Amino acid sequence: MKLWHSFIKELKLASRGYYFYIEFVVAIILLAILLTVVPEEFGGKKTEYLHLNLPEAIVQEYEKEMLAEDLDGKIEKVEIKSKKDLIPADLYETEKKKIYIVNSEAEALQLAETERPLLSAVISLDEKGKMHYKYYLQGYESDRLKNLYLIIHNRDTNVLKEKVDNLEVRSLSTSYNILSDRQNVVPAFLTFNGSLMGLFIIAAYIFLDKKEGIIKAYAITASSVWQYLMSKVGVILVTTILTSLLIVIPIMGLQPNYLLLLVLLITSGFCASSLGLLIASFYDNIMKAFGVIYAVMIAMLLPSIAYYVPSWEPTWIKVIPTYPLIQGFKECIVKNGDTTYTLMASIGFLVVGFIIFLIANKRYKKTLAA
Structure with a gap:
């Protein structure tokens, strides 16, 4: 009961300060980005830069084949801006x-360096x-793609196409649906x-309490330090759940497994x-800790790139905790996602x-005793 009363007290105190509402503001901004900036499906076309260092007769054959697939059947003369060059x-x-x-x-190489195209x-x-x-590769290509480049021109492309077309593909799960580009950002x-x-x-809550001497006051009260800390965690969990639902519900509707999502959020x-x-x-204050907090947050964002x-x-990026967290959230929102993966990730986060x-808790007890 002491923990519950401590939590209610912290929740009331937090709701009077602006830190409590920062997460709601951020959630509204993220939701607005999803609804207004991120399209349902990205329609951008892939870009390729080629130089044909070939005899004129072969170049004409290439142009003839590409014109056959061109939308209007015409060659368009353009200029590409690369650095200061056209x-x-x-x-x-x-x-x-x-x-x-x-x-x-040289122009193909320059465009590879400046425009970073698919090819x-x-x-x-x-x-x-x-x-x-x-x-000319960008450096992030997978070994599978590199190996494909190595072998694709060593065999007749018609033979490769015939073999690919004749491959039998069996879906292991017909109920697993694909997310739209907008949903995939969630x-x-x-x-x-x-x-x-x-x-x-x-x-920020802790530093605010340190500034006002609240933490030191626990040294002369009957309340346990862990209850104080857990009540702070409880406030964060409440705001996290509410703001996460604020993002998920408008985008995903009833599709996610909300019970599983709640477990992973907590x-x-x-x-x-x-x-x-x-x-x-x-x-002692947030300014001194800002560098460490900023570095940790940046490190935790790296799996988003992957x-x-x-x-x-x-x-090495799979060691970062947010790697399984992102995948766990994806399994929660996709229809018939991998429940086992999410539960195992949840257990891992709970233990750690x-x-x-x-x-x-031990650190704060030392602080109070000092």
Whole structure:
């Protein structure tokens, strides 16, 4: 009962300060971005830059094939702005991509460096008169894609296409649906709004109490330090749940597994809040701790890059807690998601959060005794 009364007291006190409403403001901003900025489906076409270092007769054959797939059947003369240069090119536009034919290998390389397209390549003839392909990669491509580039031109493309078309594909689960581009952004937004904002806000609450001498006052009261800390965590969990639902419901409707989502929000929020308590125990005010909090939040955001760029997924990034958290949120909101994965992630956050909370509690007891 003491913990409950402490929680209610902290909730009332928090609701009178502006920190309590920061998460709601952030959630509203994120929701507005999802509804007004992020489209339901991204319609952008992939871009390719090619240089054809080939005899004129072969170049004409290439142009003939590309014109057959061009939307209007005409070559468009364009200029591409790269740094301070204007690079002339021939543009072929299909339903799925834009292909720019440039005049030199140096221009193809420059565009690969400045525009960072899906593909930039030079096509030429080798010493034996066979087609030779040189690709300029960005560095984040997966080994699978690199291997594909190595083998795709060593076999007749018609043979490869025939083999691919004849492959039998069986779906292991017909009930697993695909998220739209807008819905696919939700897991990363939930991670930022919940765990990362909770880490920052709870640290701000602690520093505010330190400034007003509230923490020191616990040294002469009968209340336990852990109850004080847990009541702070409880306030963060309440705001995290409310603001997360504010984002999820308008975008996802009734599709998510809300019970599973609630479990993951509570366990991950508890873990992040405990980490915020631990960080705050080493500093006297938020300005001194800002550098550490900022560094932790940036590190925790790195898995979002791997989430949006699946081809860039180094092994070390899977160690960062937000990596399984983002995937866990995705399993919660997708229809018939992997319940086992989310539950295992929740258990992991609960265990780690409990350990961090015990360390933080010990730290604050030392602070009161000092």
